[in-house]
Amino acid sequence: MRIDIITVLPALLESPLSHSIVKRARERSLVDIVVHDLRPYGKGTYKHTDDYPFGGGAGMVLMIEPVYRLIEDLKKERTYDEIIYTSPDGLAFTQKEANRISCLKNIILLCGHYKGIDQRIRDHLITLELSIGDYVLTGGELAAAVITDAVVRLLPGALSDGESALTDTFQDNLLAPPIYTRPASFHGWEVPQVLLSGDPVKIQQWQEKESLSRTERLRPDLLTDLSE
Numbered sequence: 743m744r745i746d747i748i749t750v751l752p753a754l755l756e757s758p759l760s761h762s763i764v765k766r767a768r769e770r771s772l773v774d775i776v777v778h779d780l781r782p783y784g785k786g787t788y789k790h791t792d793d794y795p796f797g798g799g800a801g802m803v804l805m806i807e808p809v810y811r812l813i814e815d816l817k818k819e820r821t822y823d824e825i826i827y828t829s830p831d832g833l834a835f836t837q838k839e840a841n842r843i844s845c846l847k848n849i850i851l852l853c854g855h856y857k858g859i860d861q862r863i864r865d866h867l868i869t870l871e872l873s874i875g876d877y878v879l880t881g882g883e884l885a886a887a888v889i890t891d892a893v894v895r896l897l898p899g900a901l902s903d904g905e906s907a908l909t910d911t912f913q914d915n916l917l918a919p920p921i922y923t924r925p926a927s928f929h930g931w932e933v934p935q936v937l938l939s940g941d942p943v944k945i946q947q948w949q950e951k952e953s954l955s956r957t958e959r960l961r962p963d964l965l966t967d968l969s970e
């Protein structure tokens with residue numbers, strides 16, 4: 743898979759995409775992540791990438807020309823399955839959407855800009871708008887990092903068997919069961935006895951029961967989704 747990320751703040755994306763499972767996936771060439779600085783595509787001597795909004799109002803708006811030119815350059819090299827814009831008014835990014843995107847070959851993530859982007863970019867260049875939650879970030883970079891992380895860990899080979907994404911919270915609309923490690927007893931706080939029993943059938947039954955009761959208690963909406 744290849745992920746091209748377009749941003750005016752490339753430094754914001756460096757660290758989240760250079761550690762842990764995403765780093766390993768990149769090293770193993772499971773994913774090619776290329777962060778593009780929009781600035782060189784900017785206008786004039788100062789390489790402006792934003793401008794005042796028509797009709798007035800506070801804040802600067804990301805211009806269409808730099809974005810158009812960069813996307814056109816990328817499209818010359820390959821075909822993109824989705825060109826995604828990160829925005830609080832996009833569709834909710836869910837595990838289901840992460841699963842779907844992880845099966846695509848080439849995607850572009852255009853990071854949103856604090857005051858917004860020229861609507862014509864959204865109307866004519868973007869194929870999908872995604873929000874990572876009902877709150878407003880200063881820009882779309884952290885949202886792009888979240889989407890990339892959630893997608894990359896699903897790529898075949900990114901996780902070891904023990905880390906398998908199949909047992910993740912949300913994968914079957916259930917929260918994951920609680921997990922424990924040594925010591926089995928700490929200040930009188932005990933690990934559930936069944937986990938120490940060595941009986942895989944009993945352990946699995948317990949985990950399924952815990953998953954369900956946790957979901958009923960903490961996220962009943964997930965169970966409603968299931969019956970729809």
Ligand code: ADE
Binds near residue numbers: 829873877879882885
């Ligand atoms: N940009 C700003 N806020 C955002 C959000 N909640 N999701 C995606 N992109 C954003």
